[in-house]
Amino acid sequence: MTHPLLNIHKLRIAFRTHTKQTDALKGISLHINSDERVALVGESGSGKSVTARAVLGLLQQQRGIEIGGRIEFEGQDVALLKDSERRQMRGTKISMIFQDPVSSLNPVFRIETEFLEVLRRTNPKVTLPAAREQAEEMLRKVSIDDPHRVLRSFPFQLSGGMNQRVMIALALINAPSLLIADEPGTALDVTVQDQTLRLMRRLVEDHRAAVLLISHNLGVVREFSDRIYVIYRGRIVEEGPTGAVFADPIHPYTRALLAAVPRITKSGIPKLVDDISQFTEPCEIHPARA
Amino acid sequence: MTSVGRLLTARLGISILVLLGVSMLIFAIARVIPGDPARIALGPNATHEQVDKLRADLHLNEPIWKQYGYFLHDLSQGELGQSLYTNRPVTTDIAQFLPATLELIIVAGVLMIGLGLPLGILAAKHQGGTIDNLVRIIALLGVSAPSFVWAVILMLLFAFYLPLFPIAGRIAVEFDVPTITGFLLVDTLLDGQIAAFVDALRHIALPAFALALSGIGQAARLTRANMAETYHSPYIEMARSYGFPEWRIARRYAFKPSLTPSLTIIGLDFAAMLGNAFLVEAIFAWPGLSRYGVAVILRKDLNAIVGTVLIISAAFLIANLVVDLLIALINPRIRYSRGRV
Amino acid sequence: MRRAAHILFSRPLSIAGVVLIGTVILSALFADFIAPFPDHRGTVVDFTNFNQPPGWTNIMGTDLVGRDLFSRILYAFRLSLILGVVVLSIATPVGVAVGLAAGYLGGWVRFVLMRTTDVFLSIPPLVLAMSIMGVLEPTLFNGMIAVTAMWWPWYARLVFNITLVEREEGYVRAAEVIGASRVHILFVEILPNCVPAIITKMTLDLGFVILIASSLSFLGLGVQPPTPDLGSMVAEGARYLPDSWWLTVFPGLAILVAVFGFNLLGDALREILGADL
Numbered sequence: 001m002t003h004p005l006l007n008i009h010k011l012r013i014a015f016r017t018h019t020k021q022t023d024a025l026k027g028i029s030l031h032i033n034s035d036e037r038v039a040l041v042g043e044s045g046s047g048k049s050v051t052a053r054a055v056l057g058l059l060q061q062q063r064g065i066e067i068g069g070r071i072e073f074e075g076q077d078v079a080l081l082k083d084s085e086r087r088q089m090r091g092t093k094i095s096m097i098f099q100d101p102v103s104s105l106n107p108v109f110r111i112e113t114e115f116l117e118v119l120r121r122t123n124p125k126v127t128l129p130a131a132r133e134q135a136e137e138m139l140r141k142v143s144i145d146d147p148h149r150v151l152r153s154f155p156f157q158l159s160g161g162m163n164q165r166v167m168i169a170l171a172l173i174n175a176p177s178l179l180i181a182d183e184p185g186t187a188l189d190v191t192v193q194d195q196t197l198r199l200m201r202r203l204v205e206d207h208r209a210a211v212l213l214i215s216h217n218l219g220v221v222r223e224f225s226d227r228i229y230v231i232y233r234g235r236i237v238e239e240g241p242t243g244a245v246f247a248d249p250i251h252p253y254t255r256a257l258l259a260a261v262p263r264i265t266k267s268g269i270p271k272l273v274d275d276i277s278q279f280t281e282p283c284e285i286h287p288a289r290a
Numbered sequence: 291m292t293s294v295g296r297l298l299t300a301r302l303g304i305s306i307l308v309l310l311g312v313s314m315l316i317f318a319i320a321r322v323i324p325g326d327p328a329r330i331a332l333g334p335n336a337t338h339e340q341v342d343k344l345r346a347d348l349h350l351n352e353p354i355w356k357q358y359g360y361f362l363h364d365l366s367q368g369e370l371g372q373s374l375y376t377n378r379p380v381t382t383d384i385a386q387f388l389p390a391t392l393e394l395i396i397v398a399g400v401l402m403i404g405l406g407l408p409l410g411i412l413a414a415k416h417q418g419g420t421i422d423n424l425v426r427i428i429a430l431l432g433v434s435a436p437s438f439v440w441a442v443i444l445m446l447l448f449a450f451y452l453p454l455f456p457i458a459g460r461i462a463v464e465f466d467v468p469t470i471t472g473f474l475l476v477d478t479l480l481d482g483q484i485a486a487f488v489d490a491l492r493h494i495a496l497p498a499f500a501l502a503l504s505g506i507g508q509a510a511r512l513t514r515a516n517m518a519e520t521y522h523s524p525y526i527e528m529a530r531s532y533g534f535p536e537w538r539i540a541r542r543y544a545f546k547p548s549l550t551p552s553l554t555i556i557g558l559d560f561a562a563m564l565g566n567a568f569l570v571e572a573i574f575a576w577p578g579l580s581r582y583g584v585a586v587i588l589r590k591d592l593n594a595i596v597g598t599v600l601i602i603s604a605a606f607l608i609a610n611l612v613v614d615l616l617i618a619l620i621n622p623r624i625r626y627s628r629g630r631v
Numbered sequence: 632m633r634r635a636a637h638i639l640f641s642r643p644l645s646i647a648g649v650v651l652i653g654t655v656i657l658s659a660l661f662a663d664f665i666a667p668f669p670d671h672r673g674t675v676v677d678f679t680n681f682n683q684p685p686g687w688t689n690i691m692g693t694d695l696v697g698r699d700l701f702s703r704i705l706y707a708f709r710l711s712l713i714l715g716v717v718v719l720s721i722a723t724p725v726g727v728a729v730g731l732a733a734g735y736l737g738g739w740v741r742f743v744l745m746r747t748t749d750v751f752l753s754i755p756p757l758v759l760a761m762s763i764m765g766v767l768e769p770t771l772f773n774g775m776i777a778v779t780a781m782w783w784p785w786y787a788r789l790v791f792n793i794t795l796v797e798r799e800e801g802y803v804r805a806a807e808v809i810g811a812s813r814v815h816i817l818f819v820e821i822l823p824n825c826v827p828a829i830i831t832k833m834t835l836d837l838g839f840v841i842l843i844a845s846s847l848s849f850l851g852l853g854v855q856p857p858t859p860d861l862g863s864m865v866a867e868g869a870r871y872l873p874d875s876w877w878l879t880v881f882p883g884l885a886i887l888v889a890v891f892g893f894n895l896l897g898d899a900l901r902e903i904l905g906a907d908l
Contacts (some may be wrong), residue, residue, distance in 0.1 A: 056531055090533030104524040108546045154622045311750035434891035436846045439883035450873035545733030564759025584850050599762050602756050
């Protein structure tokens with residue numbers, strides 16, 4: 001492979017309303033190789049999510065948006081593709097995990113319908129039973145023990161963590177080469193978020209997918225990614241292998257971000273077991289109070 | 291689907307209670323009447339004895355709750371009493387006039403849904419564009435005139451100046467259609483008279499459209515607002531990120547979730563149409579409940595007033611029940627939560 | 632305020648609403664000066680000049696007894712507006728009081744009030760007004776009673792829904808904690824939060840009251856001749872279609888103009904006040 005899987009070159013994005021123009025991205029460059037996990041870190045409003053949507057080609061069709069620079073996926077300039085070709089790429093070669101799993105799943109679809117729809121992106125002839133089988137297997141991989149029940153459920157009948165896993169399973173079921181994760185699980189509580197990332201890491205390793213992780217939280221990024229880009233007000237201010245950036249941040253903004261990471265233990269929250277029965281009584285009620 | 295069944299039973303129970311309340315309200319209104327219904331019915335030439343006898347027959351000399359008791363008892367037998375205007379049982383009168391009115395309302399309802407929803411979807415797709423503004427103006431104009439004004443305007447334009455449709459009535463006199471269901475559009479087909487069916491359809495077109503016009507506008511506007519809101523929801527962005535074609539997103543992902551509020555308003559519009567049918571029927575000489583209703587009101591024909599209002603309210607409650615059922619079928623969240631009420 | 636003015640005067644449709652309503656209100660107020668034949672609102676008969684099409688002296692034509700249609704429509708506007716204002720100024724306080732009480736107090740008070748509201752709401756609006764008119768004599772005053780009786784439940788439901796949400800808010804809880812009286816909480820704490828929605832609804836409803844009242848008189852169950860009323864004018868003229876089209880078309884358009892104006896204005900208010908109806 002001579003090309004990186006994804007290569008963004010001097011990408012500029014501006015939003016125009018009748019009165020003024022807002023520059024969201026002021027020429028950022030980044031690349032992701034196959035199998036690589038890359039994080040894009042910055043505060044809200046710094047242009048992270050816009051980048052993700054531009055890669056997916058979701059912005060190109062909107063009115064009032066000006067895009068400059070180049071996005072290359074598998075060596076091909078995305079801007080040169082037709083709308084329909086860009087669409088073809090989504091959900092098959094690139095997929096995305098969203099911030100809020102509960103509201104990102106359609107409230108009137110059962111989970112199995114979501115899987116069927118997504119599987120049909122690559123194989124239009126897939127039947128419901130076949131889709132169910134594939135989905136069950138995938139759900140087991142995201143540590144869902146009763147995939148059958150989950151498939152028959154509607155999103156509002158499942159917990160946030162469950163929905164998050166469903167989203168991951170959906171994103172990976174078509175074996176995409178690039179997975180974009182936009183603040184996965186920030187809408188959930190910290191322990192669930194941590195589990196989510198561990199799961200995702202294991203799965204992308206299995207599926208040999210590259211990941212662009214978008215986050216405002218350096219602590220989350222540290223465990224997950226190979227390389228880091230720090231974005232600040234529409235510009236990349238620092239980049240490098242994760243270890244190097246953490247050991248010796250150059251840009252003052254990165255230092256400020258690092259200083260903001262709470263340090264509880266060396267590796268974040270201790271790994272929790274999924275099995276509730278492992279939480280023995282003393283964990284829930286302290287003996288002194290029982 | 292047991293959850294839908296549970297929901298239906300719960301709603302049915304509530305509807306019956308509300309209908310009982312309606313009967314009390316209407317009964318109370320009908321009894322505060324100034325003047326003596328017996329005297330009005332018999333006319334000024336009747337003797338005192340005749341009036342007294344009729345008062346006794348109608349239980350008018352007894353306390354009001356006892357009268358209501360008699361009324362409920364009769365109602366449970368499917369009896370609404372005798373009309374003093376036609377001298378026939380009220381149920382017979384209603385059975386004669388109701389089908390024409392229902393047919394008109396049903397066709398208007400089909401027009402409202404068949405035109406209102408697509409217009410709303412179209413406007414949502416072209417937000418801020420010409421079509422969007424046009425739909426907005428149509429919607430506002432539609433609710434801004436009573437349906438008798440639209441009836442007059444439509445009649446002038448499409449029956450007099452451009453004689454595309456007949457001026458009045460339900461069907462041309464040369465057709466002889468046997469009464470099977472009372473719905474001419476159904477009876478003509480059952481009898482195999484295609485020409486008569488087409489004629490009945492042409493007769494119903496203008497009145498139904500006049501009746502539907504305000505509903506079309508409202509349904510379009512609401513559907514547009516909901517579609518626009520749904521289009522901004524995360525699950526539509528997710529669907530886009532999976533590369534589904536836009537038409538599929540519109541049809542499969544956005545339409546269903548945004549339908550719930552539209553259906554609710556359609557239920558309310560149905561109520562409005564039940565009332566407005568009186569106005570449209572008057573203009574187009576439609577032989578429905580209207581002439582009967584106005585006549586019995588002007589003659590203070592108590593049994594007929596109570597019966598007519600009760601039947602109309604029952605039709606409204608049934609329509610709302612159907613709407614609730616449809617919403618539950620479309621929206622699983624309602625199906626699973628409110629079903630337990 | 633600046634934002635309000637901006638919304639009101641920057642859009643063609645809102646401007647149209649202000650202009651229409653302004654015209655209707657002014658012509659109702661100054662009907663005596665504008666109307667070419669002020670005495671034609673009464674029982675004037677002029678058989679030399681009856682059923683004339685629109686022309687120079689009678690810009691909207693004359694009716695079946697020779698009265699100037701334009702003059703009668705101006706006076707009909709006056710009647711419609713008075714009716715709308717009276718109906719809403721009775722129906723709104725009643726509905727608001729019921730909604731506040733039911734929403735805040737709960738228990739059997741809520742049960743009785745809201746179930747009663749439901750009963751009223753489950754009779755199609757026009758039918759309820761018709762049956763009330765049926766038992767009463769068809770006069771302007773009774774027409775107002777009938778329309779008021781069908782109108783208050785809508786305000787009760789609106790205010791009830793808002794109150795249900797607001798009573799859980801922090802500021803209400805805080806007032807309860809410091810021991811404020813129920814009356815204080817209802818009227819000083821909760822009511823102001825209902826005001827934007829109420830004002831928006833009243834503007835829209837002024838149009839709809841005019842519409843319903845004209846429907847009643849169209850059926851012969853409202854204001855009686857010779858008082859000029861838009862609904863009964865349409866009903867009278869409908870028998871002479873299509874030849875004497877002006878008899879129905881002008882009163883009909885007059886209703887449309889008034890109600891359309893209030894709708895446009897209400898729509899703009901909805902946005903200015905952020906009311907969600």
